[in-house]
Amino acid sequence: MQIDMRNIRKTFFGAPVLKGVDFCVHSGEIHALLGENGAGKSTLMNILYGLYKPDDGTITIDGEEVSIEDPRDALSQGIGMVHQHFQLVNTLTVSENITLGLRETGYPFSKRKLIDQRIKELSETFGLDVDPAKLIKGLSVGERQRIEIMKLLYRSAKIFILDEPTAVLSPPEVESFFNVLRELRNAGNGVVIITHKIGEVMQISDRVTVLRDGEGVLQSRLEDTNEHELSKAMIGRTLTQREHEIRSIDVTSPRLVLQDVTIHDGKLSLLQNLSISIAPGEIMGIAGVDGNGQQELAEAIIGIRKLSSGTITFNGNKVDGRSIIDRMNNGMGYIPADRHNDAILLPMNLNQNLLLKKHLDPNYLNHHFLKRKKAESTTKNLIKEFFIKTPSENTAIRYLSGGNQQKFVLARELDSDLQLLIAFQPTRGLDLGATDFIQSQLLDLANRGVSILLISTDLQEIISLSDRIAVLYKGENMGILENDDQLDIALVGAMMGGKRLENQ
Amino acid sequence: MKINRNIIHYIWPVASVLMTAILLLILIGVDLGSAFSGFFRGMFGNIYQISEVLVKTTPLLLAGLGCSIGFQCGFINLGAEGQLYMGALASSVVAIFLGHLPHLLLIPLMMVCGFLAGGLWALIPGVMKAKFGLSEVIMSLMFNYIAIQFIALAIRTWLKDPEYPFPMSQPFTESAQLPRLVPRTRLHIGFIIAIVLAALVYIFLWKTARGFQIRACGCNPRASFCVGVNVNLNIILSSLLSGGLAGFAGFVEVSGVQHKLMDGISSNYGYLAVMVSLLGSNHPLGVAIAALLLGALDIGGLSMQRSAGVPTSLTTVILGMIVIVFLLRHHFGKKEKEISHE
Numbered sequence: 001m002q003i004d005m006r007n008i009r010k011t012f013f014g015a016p017v018l019k020g021v022d023f024c025v026h027s028g029e030i031h032a033l034l035g036e037n038g039a040g041k042s043t044l045m046n047i048l049y050g051l052y053k054p055d056d057g058t059i060t061i062d063g064e065e066v067s068i069e070d071p072r073d074a075l076s077q078g079i080g081m082v083h084q085h086f087q088l089v090n091t092l093t094v095s096e097n098i099t100l101g102l103r104e105t106g107y108p109f110s111k112r113k114l115i116d117q118r119i120k121e122l123s124e125t126f127g128l129d130v131d132p133a134k135l136i137k138g139l140s141v142g143e144r145q146r147i148e149i150m151k152l153l154y155r156s157a158k159i160f161i162l163d164e165p166t167a168v169l170s171p172p173e174v175e176s177f178f179n180v181l182r183e184l185r186n187a188g189n190g191v192v193i194i195t196h197k198i199g200e201v202m203q204i205s206d207r208v209t210v211l212r213d214g215e216g217v218l219q220s221r222l223e224d225t226n227e228h229e230l231s232k233a234m235i236g237r238t239l240t241q242r243e244h245e246i247r248s249i250d251v252t253s254p255r256l257v258l259q260d261v262t263i264h265d266g267k268l269s270l271l272q273n274l275s276i277s278i279a280p281g282e283i284m285g286i287a288g289v290d291g292n293g294q295q296e297l298a299e300a301i302i303g304i305r306k307l308s309s310g311t312i313t314f315n316g317n318k319v320d321g322r323s324i325i326d327r328m329n330n331g332m333g334y335i336p337a338d339r340h341n342d343a344i345l346l347p348m349n350l351n352q353n354l355l356l357k358k359h360l361d362p363n364y365l366n367h368h369f370l371k372r373k374k375a376e377s378t379t380k381n382l383i384k385e386f387f388i389k390t391p392s393e394n395t396a397i398r399y400l401s402g403g404n405q406q407k408f409v410l411a412r413e414l415d416s417d418l419q420l421l422i423a424f425q426p427t428r429g430l431d432l433g434a435t436d437f438i439q440s441q442l443l444d445l446a447n448r449g450v451s452i453l454l455i456s457t458d459l460q461e462i463i464s465l466s467d468r469i470a471v472l473y474k475g476e477n478m479g480i481l482e483n484d485d486q487l488d489i490a491l492v493g494a495m496m497g498g499k500r501l502e503n504q
Numbered sequence: 505m506k507i508n509r510n511i512i513h514y515i516w517p518v519a520s521v522l523m524t525a526i527l528l529l530i531l532i533g534v535d536l537g538s539a540f541s542g543f544f545r546g547m548f549g550n551i552y553q554i555s556e557v558l559v560k561t562t563p564l565l566l567a568g569l570g571c572s573i574g575f576q577c578g579f580i581n582l583g584a585e586g587q588l589y590m591g592a593l594a595s596s597v598v599a600i601f602l603g604h605l606p607h608l609l610l611i612p613l614m615m616v617c618g619f620l621a622g623g624l625w626a627l628i629p630g631v632m633k634a635k636f637g638l639s640e641v642i643m644s645l646m647f648n649y650i651a652i653q654f655i656a657l658a659i660r661t662w663l664k665d666p667e668y669p670f671p672m673s674q675p676f677t678e679s680a681q682l683p684r685l686v687p688r689t690r691l692h693i694g695f696i697i698a699i700v701l702a703a704l705v706y707i708f709l710w711k712t713a714r715g716f717q718i719r720a721c722g723c724n725p726r727a728s729f730c731v732g733v734n735v736n737l738n739i740i741l742s743s744l745l746s747g748g749l750a751g752f753a754g755f756v757e758v759s760g761v762q763h764k765l766m767d768g769i770s771s772n773y774g775y776l777a778v779m780v781s782l783l784g785s786n787h788p789l790g791v792a793i794a795a796l797l798l799g800a801l802d803i804g805g806l807s808m809q810r811s812a813g814v815p816t817s818l819t820t821v822i823l824g825m826i827v828i829v830f831l832l833r834h835h836f837g838k839k840e841k842e843i844s845h846e
């Protein structure tokens with residue numbers, strides 16, 4: 001199967017997003033689609049998946065021109081897509097999610113056993129580990145991802161479009177995920193993978209296309225290009241890997257202390273006797289495979305989750321039991337990993353999303369009335385400072401590209417008097433340039449005395465930013481390492497797999 | 505191309521409603537001309553007809569505003585009917601037992617009691633939702649029946665006018681009646697109050713921090729919670745305000761129009777309010793327009809019955825049609841546009 005997109009154009013509210021892009025993908029290849037935040041990658045793929053209609057241009061499948069009306073149409077042609085933000089129903093089981101919207105195997109009285117059987121078969125063939133009986137609620141991002149792919153496999157897709165699938169995965173997960181992709185390719189499928197990480201492109205893809213500002217600027221076989229050229233095509237310059245800088249930090253009076261923090265959910269223990277402290281100006285990195293208690297840790301500190309036992313002290317005061325807003329007023333900030341659910345109001349514009357955070361801030365209030373002008377000017381400034389790509393501050397945030405939404409969430413959080421920032425996957429979905437920019441912002445913040453809890457599944461990020469590194473495994477702290485020149489990366493890897501550090 | 509689409513976008517809904525109406529009229533076998541002229545003369549024929557439209561608009565607007573506050577916060581209040589009845593009951597009790605109080609004292613007292621009674625009636629499902637996560641949809645709906653039967657009971661027993669064979673309360677004293685706006689019509693000052701309240705609701709929801717919180721909670725409760733908003737408090741508050749406005753509608757009906765409490769004081773205003781709020785996109789201005797539309801439709805339908813013998817159930821069918829067309833509006837003419845699955 002060979003899909004050709006020719007001269008695709010798309011304009012949103014008068015702003016051209018795709019300016020005549022050519023793109024092609026065929027069976028048996030893994031094709032990487034690269035580009036900065038807002039370059040138009042998702043839009044281009046949404047067109048192929050039938051979510052948007054191109055204003056101009058043609059799509060041909062095996063030489064025959066087609067018009068793809070909607071995702072169902074796309075699927076019937078063998079084109080499937082996993083979005084940047086997953087679309088699973090939390091309260092249904094894995095198996096129910098996979099067959100959602102399908103009418104087969106006895107619909108409406110589905111033969112669950114048969115379906116589960118088929119899922120298990122597919123799961124074995126492609127090394128895609130999913131348990132059909134589990135509820136989506138409580139699954140890690142990595143697992144959710146596999147289910148999204150299984151959904152497509154179950155619908156017998158031939159071309160798999162994956163929008164930033166690795167943004168949420170940790171290195172070992174990425175490894176096994178890539179194995180799945182290779183299996184898919186070897187079985188004669190085509191894969192389009194959108195990513196910001198050039199390393200991954202070099203590792204997995206056969207061919208690559210680079211978009212920049214809605215134009216295709218490079219299309220090449222992987223052998224014929226290199227990291228340097230790709231980075232140049234993507235952001236117009238090359239970036240050097242950030243070197244970790246060893247800083248001396250006074251740890252005698254920690255700002256945040258977690259003592260034996262434990263969280264149970266029924267019989268399940270999500271966090272187990274976790275003790276960590278962070279000093280002013282320190283960046284504490286939390287490494288670990290996603291779903292090992294990171295979410296619970298972040299939520300416990302900011303107050304979203306209640307502790308089952310243990311204490312949290314902030315600036316010498318016990319804060320567990322205090323409200324979220326109370327903790328925030330005392331200088332805590334939180335960047336959640338799941339921006340759509342936990343951070344923003346999708347249908348509302350940027351000003352209103354700023355106010356979501358600021359509407360209780362006296363600076364934005366005149367008695368009980370909101371200062372709209374003030375919110376607007378702050379939003380405008382943030383857009384400028386953080387290079388957020390948006391038509392205006394009055395645009396609904398849902399129309400921003402994924403990376404630009406993330407930049408907004410970061411900008412909003414950094415625009416306050418922070419003492420402690422919980423940064424959970426802060427650079428998730430950001431392009432190379434933006435990642436670099438945000439990382440230097442975090443370092444700046446730390447140098448100004450803010451304590452930072454950096455939770456990330458990207459080990460590289462943890463290593464290049466943190467002063468100390470703790471590793472979470474099944475809700476337990478495997479040990480804390482000093483991030484100096486003696487850091488043993490292999491040891492960190494082993495700890496992520498459950499090895500406990502001696503003499504702790 | 506663009507203009508074309510827009511025209512289609514507006515013409516289709518209107519056309520399909522109109523076609524349904526004509527089709528039904530033909531089916532019933534009445535003269536189209538006299539039906540339509542009856543309909544429109546009923547609405548705008550003279551000052552009395554116009555005033556009647558506004559009399560109907562008033563409770564629809566108030567209860568509609570109530571629903572919209574609930575909906576804005578994600579509190580799906582389908583109980584405006586019951587809340588309206590409770591408001592009517594409370595103000596009637598005040599009017600009957602404290603009827604000797606001076607006008608300027610009695611009316612505000614009735615207002616407050618009507619508001620509170622409706623509000624407290626809605627507060628029960630509100631608290632249940634906030635504290636125990638129970639569905640307010642079913643709960644508020646069920647509370648309608650309880651309230652309606654409770655009033656039916658009251659006017660047959662302890663509130664019944666002993667002078668009179670029918671189940672109704674004593675008539676209100678002069679001092680418990682809302683003043684008329686236009687002589688020889690039933691249009692009362694409650695209409696002005698409703699308009700003022702619509703403006704206040706707008707200012708509250710769109711200009712104040714609390715109002716913003718309520719809308720944020722309706723939009724994404726989880727995100728609101730994560731930035732430190734007390735979502736449960738907002739649900740409870742919005743249920744109170746939502747029911748309060750419906751209760752206020754009850755006050756306006758008994759004090760402005762009926763001057764006594766009896767069965768069927770609300771010609772389904774509480775149920776229609778849900779549609780008013782829906783058609784008005786939960787925005788006070790939209791709600792006001794929708795309330796006016798439904799009020800006019802009702803009066804027009806009545807007049808059509810008088811002049812051309814068309815049953816008023818036709819109005820109900822048309823109303824249903826309008827709501828359906830409204831819900832389908834995005835599918836007329838333009839299709840894709842603003843879906844973002846990103």
Ligand SMILES: Nc1ncnc2c1ncn2[C@@H]1O[C@H](COP(=O)(O)OP(=O)(O)OP(=O)(O)O)[C@@H](O)[C@H]1O
Binds near residue numbers: 013846
């Ligand atoms: N439905 C929409 N309405 C209006 N504008 C949109 C819409 N979808 C995308 N855009 C705009 O189009 C541009 C490209 O967006 P797109 O989502 O394709 O970027 P992307 O390359 O996927 O970026 P990212 O890496 O940040 O996800 C953005 O500037 C965005 O604001």
Ligand SMILES: [Mg+2]
Binds near residue numbers: 042401
């Ligand atoms: Mg994208």
